[in-house]
Amino acid sequence: MSRFISKRYKDITPYIPGEQPKDRLYIKLNANETSCEPAPGVRRVLESSRMRNLGRYTEPTALEMRRLAAALCGVRPEEVLAGNGSDEILGWIFQTFFMDASVCYPDITYGFYESLAVGLGIEHHEVPLKDDFTLDVEALCHEKSNIVIANPNAPTGHMVPVSDIERIVAADPNRIVVVDEAYIQFHNESCLPLIRKYDNLIVVHTMSKAYALAGAHIGFAYGCQDLIHDLDCVRGVMNPYNISDITMAVGCAALRDQAYLEAHVRDVEEAREYTTTELRELGFKVLDSRTNFIFLEHPYLSGEEYVRELRERGILVRRYPSMKRAENYVRITIGTLEEMQAVVAATRSILLCLAA
């Protein structure tokens, strides 16, 4: 750390990037990505004459992409903000609205919320999930801090109905509720229509999951015009041309092909149901998932051992040793059916070795 760093960052630690080992070829199921290609329109636009014009700055408000995203959600472009991934969006939300306030989130959820709160020096606390790892809606209704909820939640995969989200939002209009719907496209009901009813609700989406565009890194915030205006001001201060023209072209191409999105989602869901059934037959407790991953534990095989043994068999998955109540659980991203057949076969062989 240098002697110049601002006081507010004195406690931050360097970011430890996710594991991307290169020692061998792995089936990579540790980051909720996909090995599938994005929509064919993405390749077409990258090969188009538009890419001859990269000498020019893009339109700075990403209007083309915000219009498409807004139309798909039945809102106006003024109710949408675009960012380089939902992480950038979440960063702006925390900076814009939570700096003088406090924020809370479940104890078992996407770890980036905690990183952001700690990194920005924002007062924060956890609201524990219930014993079955479902959201404690009652507790959140009584919460006075700003709230961030991933719905469906990661890494549990659990989804609460929109009516529960609405109860939380309506319970106290003086704090903001951020609903991170990263996995909404996997046939889940979005609470997005509520942004017209509540001025304290922000919904966050990403194209990194169902759209197969993690490598393009595009996210959106939806909210009432005033909230989006505030976020856009901060965006304008921090990086007025945040979305590059390549990112915009790619995002638009993928948003335009909803049929491809639906086919990809169906494939993932089929592979998820296959994997869930097979692993349950092998004795795993697999939580019901409405996402592109499953969260599971085994009565005899520890999470640590399972991850290590899968890795030795060329399969990367993830666990959360820091989340004490879930430290025995493993999160497995749903890849292609072939990749999941390999997981099931590897798991069977691990259990056989254990029994021997």
Add this chain to the structure above:
Amino acid sequence: MSRFISKRYKDITPYIPGEQPKDRLYIKLNANETSCEPAPGVRRVLESSRMRNLGRYTEPTALEMRRLAAALCGVRPEEVLAGNGSDEILGWIFQTFFMDASVCYPDITYGFYESLAVGLGIEHHEVPLKDDFTLDVEALCHEKSNIVIANPNAPTGHMVPVSDIERIVAADPNRIVVVDEAYIQFHNESCLPLIRKYDNLIVVHTMSKAYALAGAHIGFAYGCQDLIHDLDCVRGVMNPYNISDITMAVGCAALRDQAYLEAHVRDVEEAREYTTTELRELGFKVLDSRTNFIFLEHPYLSGEEYVRELRERGILVRRYPSMKRAENYVRITIGTLEEMQAVVAATRSILLCLAA
């Protein structure tokens, strides 16, 4: 503005995007961009099989691109940070180092420094350029605040020698000097080697100008390992996967083709010399420029009138009415030789109308 916005942003105003009129086809010389294509390798990588893997997150530290950028500058990857444009980089620098301090910059320079300082609520002031619009090196040597210098400066195009930068940096080791070298590739000497000698120097580069990649929006910060480590921590907090895989692929392809860069720079410089000579013959005072733009005024034609008349003739250029001492000046980006011939012809016709 919503009722939720953090106190620190109470004074910010929404970002007003640069003028991009669509009412007709314009020769666009108002944003220091280029209508030239980037290096051929950029198109090749966008058409390559790498773009089939966009379902995957990229390597989060942008190591591939930082390695290339570092090698070109003779430093180590640990001394380089990559961002979505130098604007993102500057935003992190201001946040990381200037929040509890103050910052200054010339009165006539890149307007984004002021936007950032105001937006982040950082104490700031201007250090006037000298009467001939050159940097007041003496005044900056005595300055106790952190300093941001664009070198060459925009919109004046003026360059100070590295020895002057070193005097400013060395004059007080307890404040940071940021040298924004956005136009360094136009045959200017970089102060980058000084980062090994001074731990209070940060050099900022962009690929938006000479590399013809404004539409990809890539920037770099160079500094001693401790400064870069701090910036990387803040990057990790705010957006750990800030550089998308597309951005990284494009940036690497352009960095690899230095011959293309040099040819593009030569073309711009030729067109700049042509334009400067012609406009001086037409009575303009044209400041010497070491960049891809010129800054000029005319004794009889006001800046406001010149911009308006050029616009009516389909040519967009820029002026800075808020910079009082330079309000009569006009900044013209150097486009292709054909575009500059059109500027000279239009200017001649404007002056003829004026004389009539």
